[in-house]
Amino acid sequence: MIKINDLIEKLDLDKKIELEDIPEIDLYMDQVIQLFDNKFAKTDSDEKILTKTMINNYAKAKLLFPIKNKKYTKKHIILISLIYHLKGALSINDIKDTLNGLNKKIHEEDDLNIDDLYNSFLEINEKNVTNFKTDLQSRVNDVSSLLNESDQKDLEYFEQLLCIASFVNISNLYKSAAEKLVAEIQFKDK
Numbered sequence: 001m002i003k004i005n006d007l008i009e010k011l012d013l014d015k016k017i018e019l020e021d022i023p024e025i026d027l028y029m030d031q032v033i034q035l036f037d038n039k040f041a042k043t044d045s046d047e048k049i050l051t052k053t054m055i056n057n058y059a060k061a062k063l064l065f066p067i068k069n070k071k072y073t074k075k076h077i078i079l080i081s082l083i084y085h086l087k088g089a090l091s092i093n094d095i096k097d098t099l100n101g102l103n104k105k106i107h108e109e110d111d112l113n114i115d116d117l118y119n120s121f122l123e124i125n126e127k128n129v130t131n132f133k134t135d136l137q138s139r140v141n142d143v144s145s146l147l148n149e150s151d152q153k154d155l156e157y158f159e160q161l162l163c164i165a166s167f168v169n170i171s172n173l174y175k176s177a178a179e180k181l182v183a184e185i186q187f188k189d190k
Helices: 004-010 029-040 052-060 074-086 092-108 114-148 155-184
Strands: none
Touching (some): 004 114
16 A cells, blocks of 8 residues: 555655745855755755756746846746746746746836745645645545455555556646646736
8 A cells, every 4th residue: 555644755845945045145056056956956866956057048048037247136046946846847938938927027127026926836835735645645545445446466556556647647637727828828018
């Protein structure tokens, strides 16, 4: 049987960059990378969370409003954090379409309170994690109850197989919904 609490613990779902983690002073690229590595790096992985190449590609693709003097503002870091969260499911073009309106508002309006928007994102993220934990347990329970009704020789393997298929299926459904919203997203200049 799948130990759901062990699985959830391994996922490190509580990792995030809070507003308090972002300095009020502008940072050089290496400092931005270090901030993300400190928050998101997995101790058992050599995988890079954020690299110079990634940040340069984000800038070239215009996912970020222009950088001045090779320094990244708090607003840049917030955008990079949003990109980090979106890139797991969306293409760079979809991310660009999604963030285009926000980038324009940041670049053109000094009074935009991106801190409030980012806090709302973090709050939604926290609620999503809570709901995810409940939903994950429910999906595992559904699979277990279906398999317990049958006499399977390789019960543990089939349970894992069906859980993986279920998790991927729900992920694809959410991804399709997000992509549909991206296709319909509208930013109106005011």
